[in-house]
Amino acid sequence: MCRYPAAFCTASLTSRRKKIQAVDMDTINSPIRYSFVSGSPESYGDYFRIDPDTGAVHQTKPVDTSTTKKFTIIIKAQEISEAKRSTTAKLFITVKPVDAHPPEIQLSSLEGYVAENSPIGEKVLDLHGDPLTVTVEDKDFGPDDPKPTYTFELTTPYFAIDKEGRVLVNENNLDRDPPNPGKFKFQIVAREKNGVAASAPTSVTVHLRDVNDNAPVLPMMAPIAVPAGDTKxxxxxxxxxxxxxxxxxxxxxxxxxxxxxxxxxxxxxxxxxxxxxxxxxxxxxxxxxxxxxxxxxxxxxxx
The missing domain is CATH 2.60.40.60 (Cadherins)
Structure with missing residues (x-):
């Protein structure tokens, strides 16, 4: 009795090559030709090919995991014989993202403002009075992907970033008055907490707004001689x-x-x-x- 080639198992492709194999239960053991029938998304053929003789599936170019990570491909195995018996099976491919893109820092404003002598934890505001915030974008991850946790490294001890991404005062007694600087310019780097990927440094400037914390100072005056008289x-x-x-x-x-x-x-x-x-x-x-x-x-x- 003749049999169709046995259905071959579904698999997940996590490397650049996966071999698909069909077994013919007939004793004649005719050669088998492999091919793609269809798949989703429709662009699957741009990224994968199958060796018609061996059934080896190859990845032909990198996949942008921010848009597509999962492929389903229908593969056909057909006898090279007059009968041309065949069968099909589904191949599920999951493409694992790699750190192809470094994270990128996005600032709500490149300049922030806070009153001098503000307490630790005071929020730095932008020109419109909204909190100055830092967010991270990573093209390795799509909009629905869980994002990694990032830590922020600042080139100043005077400010910090909280878990909501807001820039905060981190030291007491920030003084704007001379000879102290009236502003702080520093850089921020975002780094994956459980990885090695880091963003390029991004610069931000925080201006200290003046608070009336100084009394006027009058000079010492030497005695002055004024001519007698009644004119102004x-x-x-x-x-x-x-x-x-x-x-x-x-x-x-x-x-x-x-x-x-x-x-x-x-x-x-x-x-x-x-x-x-x-x-x-x-x-x-x-x-x-x-x-x-x-x-x-x-x-x-x-x-």
Whole structure:
């Protein structure tokens, strides 16, 4: 009795070559020809071929596992005889991904902002006030594939990245005021926690926003001689300094105290610090003035 070639078992292809073999139970043992009949996805023929004589299945080019990882191919084994008896079987191929692509860091913004002196754990924000976040893309994995766990390496100890990918303050007392830097530029590398693949370094800059944490500083003033008389005239200009910036360094001047009953004899421009005489000064009179400088945060200095 003649028999068809025996159905050959399904298999998973995890290497570049897998041999398929059909056995003919007839004693004549006719040669067998192997071929692909169909498969899914339809592109299977672009990646695999079968040796018609030996049944060896070869991978012909790399498979992009981000789009396709599983193939099902119908293989036919046919006798080389007048009867041309044949049978078919399914071959299941699972292509295992390899680290063909390094992970890539994606930043929600290349620049972030945080107030100086922020506590550890404070979120760094972008220009729109949203948290500055870091994500990782890896072309070795498709959208439905489970992603590996990544660790982040930063070239600064002052910031860290939490498990949600947010950039956080990592040290206390970040000071923007001179001579400290007003910004930190550092690099981030993403590395697979259980692998060796790592991303290229990505640079990010974090700016420290000013906080009104400095009082104005008034200079020491040497004694000044002013001619006697009752005409208005400039005495000197007071210039205070403030290590804060912007509105936090906007200073207003006022006279806090004048000795020798001289309160009505002097005036100061609150914006420029120009000190003038406004009352009559007699020869030999001496006055000691205490000038006050106040910034918009109500920090005050007197001298």
């Amino acid at each position: 005239r400039k005495v000197t200009t007071i210039r205070a300094t403030d290590n804060d910036e912007g509105e936090n360094a906007d200073i207003r001047y006022s006279i806090y105290h004048v000795s020798n009953n001289g309160n009505n004899k002097f005036a100061i421009n609150p914006l420029t610090g120009d000190l003038e005489t406004v009352g009559k000064l007699n020869a030999g009179d001496q006055y000691s003035l205490t000038v006050q400088a106040t910034d918009k945060g109500a920090c005050t200095a007197r001298r």
